[in-house]
Amino acid sequence: MLLLAVSIIVSLSIGSAGISVRDVWGILLHQLPWLADKPVAYTSGEVAIVTQVRLSRVLLAVLVGACLALAGTGFQGVLRNPLADPYTLGVASGSSVGAAFIILFGLQTALGMWTIPLVAFSTGTITLLGVFWLSRSKGIMQIETLILSGVIIQSFLGAFVSFMVSLSQGVVNQILFWLMGSLAMRSWDNVYMLLPFLAIGLPVLLVYGQSLNLFVLGERHAAHLGIRVERTKLIVLISSTLLTAAAVSVSGVIGFVGLVIPHLIRLLVGPDYRLIIPLSAIGGGVFVLWADTLARTALSPKEIPLGVVTALIGAPFFAYLLHRRKLKEGG
Amino acid sequence: MIEAKAIVQEVQGRPVLGGLSCSFQKGRMYGIIGPNGVGKSTLLQLLSGIDRPKHGEVLLDGRIILSYPRKQLARIMAVLQQSGLPPVGFSVREVVSMGRYPYQNWLGSEEKDSDAVIDAALKAMGLKELEHRKMDHLSGGERQRVALAKLMAQEPSVILLDEPTTYLDIGFQVQLLDTVRAWQRERDLTVIAVLHDLNLASLYCDELVVLHRGTVAAAGEPHIVLTTALIEQVYETAASVISHPLTGSPQIMLQPYSYKGMNQVMKVKERQ
Numbered sequence: 001m002l003l004l005a006v007s008i009i010v011s012l013s014i015g016s017a018g019i020s021v022r023d024v025w026g027i028l029l030h031q032l033p034w035l036a037d038k039p040v041a042y043t044s045g046e047v048a049i050v051t052q053v054r055l056s057r058v059l060l061a062v063l064v065g066a067c068l069a070l071a072g073t074g075f076q077g078v079l080r081n082p083l084a085d086p087y088t089l090g091v092a093s094g095s096s097v098g099a100a101f102i103i104l105f106g107l108q109t110a111l112g113m114w115t116i117p118l119v120a121f122s123t124g125t126i127t128l129l130g131v132f133w134l135s136r137s138k139g140i141m142q143i144e145t146l147i148l149s150g151v152i153i154q155s156f157l158g159a160f161v162s163f164m165v166s167l168s169q170g171v172v173n174q175i176l177f178w179l180m181g182s183l184a185m186r187s188w189d190n191v192y193m194l195l196p197f198l199a200i201g202l203p204v205l206l207v208y209g210q211s212l213n214l215f216v217l218g219e220r221h222a223a224h225l226g227i228r229v230e231r232t233k234l235i236v237l238i239s240s241t242l243l244t245a246a247a248v249s250v251s252g253v254i255g256f257v258g259l260v261i262p263h264l265i266r267l268l269v270g271p272d273y274r275l276i277i278p279l280s281a282i283g284g285g286v287f288v289l290w291a292d293t294l295a296r297t298a299l300s301p302k303e304i305p306l307g308v309v310t311a312l313i314g315a316p317f318f319a320y321l322l323h324r325r326k327l328k329e330g331g
Numbered sequence: 332m333i334e335a336k337a338i339v340q341e342v343q344g345r346p347v348l349g350g351l352s353c354s355f356q357k358g359r360m361y362g363i364i365g366p367n368g369v370g371k372s373t374l375l376q377l378l379s380g381i382d383r384p385k386h387g388e389v390l391l392d393g394r395i396i397l398s399y400p401r402k403q404l405a406r407i408m409a410v411l412q413q414s415g416l417p418p419v420g421f422s423v424r425e426v427v428s429m430g431r432y433p434y435q436n437w438l439g440s441e442e443k444d445s446d447a448v449i450d451a452a453l454k455a456m457g458l459k460e461l462e463h464r465k466m467d468h469l470s471g472g473e474r475q476r477v478a479l480a481k482l483m484a485q486e487p488s489v490i491l492l493d494e495p496t497t498y499l500d501i502g503f504q505v506q507l508l509d510t511v512r513a514w515q516r517e518r519d520l521t522v523i524a525v526l527h528d529l530n531l532a533s534l535y536c537d538e539l540v541v542l543h544r545g546t547v548a549a550a551g552e553p554h555i556v557l558t559t560a561l562i563e564q565v566y567e568t569a570a571s572v573i574s575h576p577l578t579g580s581p582q583i584m585l586q587p588y589s590y591k592g593m594n595q596v597m598k599v600k601e602r603q
Binding site: 207210216217220221223224226228266270 | 435
C-alpha cells in the first residue's frame with residue numbers, strides 16, 4: 001500500500017512536458033477545494049497536462065495493473081496452473097479481437113461506453129472456452145497442453161487483429177498501438193469505465209479466497225469439504241475474464257502482468273489466496289505503473305508500447321517458471 | 332444411516348454398477364471389498380454425494396444425499412481419498428484448519444473458536460511438533476496423517492475412506508486403521524472404507540460388503556462373509572481361510588495353482 005502511494009507520487013512527478021516537480025504538486029494541491037482561492041501561477045496548459053493527462057494516466061495504469069494481476073490470480077487458482085494468466089490463456093487476445101472489430105467499424109458507442117468491454121468480454125469468454133476445448137482430453141487438462149492451446153489460439157487471433165489493422169487505413173494507429181498495449185491518449189472516461197469492474201471483481205475474488213485455498217488440495221478434496229466446485233470455477237473464471245476484458249478494452253494487450261505478480265506475491269507471503277488476492281491487486285498496480293512510467297519516459301518524448309515493457313520483464317520470468325517446474329518434476 | 336437403492340452407474344460408457352442396493356448402520360465400521368474394476372470407488376463416490384447415479388438413489392438419514400447443501404453435507408460426512416494430499420506450500424496446521432471450512436460463513440469466520448478442535452486433531456495424529464512444517468517437506472505417510480487430522484477437524488459423523496492404505500507400508504497401514512477404529516468407537520462414527528486388503532478388512536471392520544459383477548455378492552460380519560467358496564466365486568482364485576491366532580478374525584491364505592488339490596487333503600485330515 002505504501003509502495004503504491006510512493007509509486008504514484010513519483011510517477012506523477014515525472015514526465016516529458018518538462019514541468020518541474022514543484023509545479024506538478026502545486027497544480028495538484030491547487031485542485032483541492034480548500035486551496036483553490038490561492039493565486040494561480042500556472043498556465044492552463046500545464047494544469048491540463050497534470051490533471052487531465054498525467055493524473056488520469058497514472059490512475060489508469062494502477063487500475064489496469066490491478067485488474068490484470070487479479071485476473072491472473074483467479075486463473076491460476078481455479079485452474080491450479082502456475083503458468084496461467086490472461087495473456088498465456090489467450091483471453092487477452094480474444095478480448096482484443098472483439099474490441100478491435102468494434103474500433104475498426106466505428107461502433108464504439110452502439111451500446112454506450114460499455115460497448116467495447118462487453119464485446120471484449122464476449123470474445124474473451126469464447127476464446128477461453130475454445131482453449132479449454134482444445135486442451136481437454138478425457139476430462140483432464142494438462143498444465144502444459146492448456147498453455148500450448150492458449151498460445152496457439154493467441155497467435156491465430158493476433159493474426160486476425162493484424163489482418164483487421166491492414167484492412168483499415170484511418171484507425172491503424174489506434175488499433176496498432178492498442179495491439180501492443182499502451183496507456184497513451186486515454187482520459188478520465190477510461191478510469192471511470194474500469195473502476196466498476198475492479199470494484200466488483202476484487203470483492204468477488206476475495207470472498208472466494210478460502211475456496212481457492214482448498215482448490216490447491218485438489219477439486220475432489222474441495223468438494224468433500226463442502227465447496228460447490230463447478231459454481232466456484234464458473235464464478236472465478238467469469239470474474240477473471242471480465243477483469244481481463246475491462247483492462248484490455250482500455251489498454252490493449254499487456255502481457256505477463258497476471259503471471260508475474262501473483263508469483264512474486266506468493267514468494268513474499270506464501271500460498272494463502274486470502275492474502276495473495278488483495279496484494280496482487282496492489283502489486284499489479286505498482287508494476288504496471290512503473291512499466292508505464294518507463295514506457296513514457298525512457299525514450300522521451302517518444303513512447304514505447306507498454307506491452308513491450310511488460311513482455312521484456314515477463315517473458316524471461318515465464319521461462320524461469322517453466323524451467324523451475326521442469327527441475328521439480330525431474331527431481 | 333446411509334442407504335443405496337437400486338444404483339445403476341456407468342463410468343465412461345461402461346456399465347459398472349447394475350442395480351446395487353446396500354445399507355450402512357450408524358456406529359459401525361464397514362469394509363467394501365471386491366476385485367479390481369468392480370466399482371468400489373465408484374460406489375464410494377456415489378455415497379459421498381458428489382456423483383449422480385444414472386438410476387437409483389443414495390439416502391442419508393432418509394433424505395436424498397444430492398439434496399443436501401454442500402456445506403451441510405460436509406459437516407456430516409468427510410472423505411479420505413486414496414491419492415492423499417498433494418505436497419503444497421501450506422503448513423500442516425493450515426491444511427488441518429481447512430477441515431473447518433464447512434463451519435465457516437462466507438466471510439471465512441466461525442462462530443465458535445476452532446483452535447481447540449484443530450489442536451486436538453493435531454495431537455491425536457502426533458503432528459503437534461510438525462504443525463508449522465510445510466506440506467512439501469513431509470513424507471507420504473506424514474501427509475496421509477495430515478489428511479486424517481483434517482478429517483478429524485471436520486468433526487463428521489460419517490467418514491468414507493477410499494483405499495486409505497494403498498500407498499503406506501504395513502506399519503503405517505496398521506497405525507492408520509488403529510487410529511480410525513479408535514476414533515470411530517470414541518465418537519460412535521459410521522465408517523465406510525474401500526479396502527484392497529481382505530485381511531485388514533477382516534481385522535478392522537464390523538461388516539463387509541463384497542461387490543461382484545455390479546451388485547452385492549455378500550454382506551455381513553467377516554466370519555460369515557469370508558469363505559473359501561466366496562473367494563473362489565468373486566476373485567476366481569483358491570484360498571484357505573484360517574482364524575487369526577489372536578483376534579479370531581478370518582484371514583485369507585493365498586495358494587499357488589500347483590497346490591490346488593491340497594484344500595481337499597486338508598479338509599480330509601481335519602475330519603479325521
